[in-house]
Amino acid sequence: xxxxxxxxxxxxxxxxxxxxxxxxxxxxxxxxxxxxxxxxxxxxxxxxxxxxxxxxxxxxxxxxxxxxxxxxxxxxxxxxxxxxxxxxxxxxxxxxxxxxxxxxxxxxxxxxxxxxxxxxxxxxxxxxxxxxxxxxxxxxxxxxxxxxxxxxx
Amino acid sequence: xxxxxxxxxxxxxxxxxxxxxxxxxxxxxxxxxxxxxxxxxxxxxxxxxxxxxxxxxxxxxxxxxxxxxxxxxxxxxxxxxxxxxxxxxxxxxxxxxxxxxxxxxxxxxxxxxxxxxxxxxxxxxxxxxxxxxxxxxxxxxxxxxxxxxxxxxxxxxxxxxxxxxxxxxxx
Numbered sequence: 001x002x003x004x005x006x007x008x009x010x011x012x013x014x015x016x017x018x019x020x021x022x023x024x025x026x027x028x029x030x031x032x033x034x035x036x037x038x039x040x041x042x043x044x045x046x047x048x049x050x051x052x053x054x055x056x057x058x059x060x061x062x063x064x065x066x067x068x069x070x071x072x073x074x075x076x077x078x079x080x081x082x083x084x085x086x087x088x089x090x091x092x093x094x095x096x097x098x099x100x101x102x103x104x105x106x107x108x109x110x111x112x113x114x115x116x117x118x119x120x121x122x123x124x125x126x127x128x129x130x131x132x133x134x135x136x137x138x139x140x141x142x143x144x145x146x147x148x149x150x151x152x153x
Numbered sequence: 154x155x156x157x158x159x160x161x162x163x164x165x166x167x168x169x170x171x172x173x174x175x176x177x178x179x180x181x182x183x184x185x186x187x188x189x190x191x192x193x194x195x196x197x198x199x200x201x202x203x204x205x206x207x208x209x210x211x212x213x214x215x216x217x218x219x220x221x222x223x224x225x226x227x228x229x230x231x232x233x234x235x236x237x238x239x240x241x242x243x244x245x246x247x248x249x250x251x252x253x254x255x256x257x258x259x260x261x262x263x264x265x266x267x268x269x270x271x272x273x274x275x276x277x278x279x280x281x282x283x284x285x286x287x288x289x290x291x292x293x294x295x296x297x298x299x300x301x302x303x304x305x306x307x308x309x310x311x312x313x314x315x316x317x318x319x320x321x322x323x324x
Contacts, residue, residue, distance in 0.1 A: 088182075
């Protein structure tokens with residue numbers, strides 16, 4: 001009987017504990033989501049191969065704080081990006097605008113691709129031309145005869 | 154054909170080799186040629202405050218430093234040497250540094266600055282596009298940033314770049 005009571009008490013114990021939903025990381029979920037969206041498009045200046053969203057560097061945290069404040073102040077995404085570019089240059093943008101200084105960056109890969117296709121085309125054409133002239137009609141007949149001969153030894 | 158490929162290969166090697174010699178940390182600042190961002194900050198260890206507007210009509214240097222910054226130590230003798238010449242005012246922006254640490258650091262290694270201002274939370278540093286302390290700005294009489302050095306100022310840089318530029322701006 002005593003044991004049963006103990007068991008009952010043990011079973012009832014968890015009722016006293018109430019599970020609560022995990023509190024959101026930041027007070028305002030919408031602000032955080034916009035922050036992440038903007039920060040993913042921005043480069044961290046300290047660790048240059050990381051986005052601002054991913055970086056834990058001191059400056060990145062400061063900049064995220066700035067961006068958060070600007071979001072709360074009702075600034076648009078374009079205004080926030082402009083704030084960063086004014087201070088750190090186009091380099092902070094993972095997708096820099098197309099202008100004279102970034103022309104090579106934007107068009108370079110396509111130029112290389114075109115050059116690759118050109119080389120390939122030249123290669124293929126040369127090879128085709130070489131193949132076409134390898135055998136004369138006479139040689140072809142002899143080759144055919146040899147091949148036929150090899151089928152029935 | 155083969156010669157063409159070889160030429161293309163070496164052209165690519167040359168291109169990549171040039172790329173390797175460049176420092177990716179040196180990001181050209183968009184602030185060159187723009188007015189130095191305004192601020193008003195307390196001076197380090199003094200009750201007064203400072204705003205860049207007070208420097209109108211003078212060519213001056215703004216040097217961003219911190220006691221926790223290792224390469225500031227490398228740069229420091231160059232600044233001390235420079236301050237002896239009293240060529241132009243040298244003002245420090247003490248960046249994200251507890252003031253007692255900063256004052257101790259200056260007492261220990263010497264204070265080349267006319268004075269420093271305290272940017273405790275780094276907010277002004279952001280306006281100046283600071284991302285790697287030390288950084289140095291040369292500002293002209295009209296309050297326009299004319300030159301920015303990212304990383305320590307070396308004696309060569311001082312002699313070949315900054316001093317000639319000061320001379321030019323003061324003319």
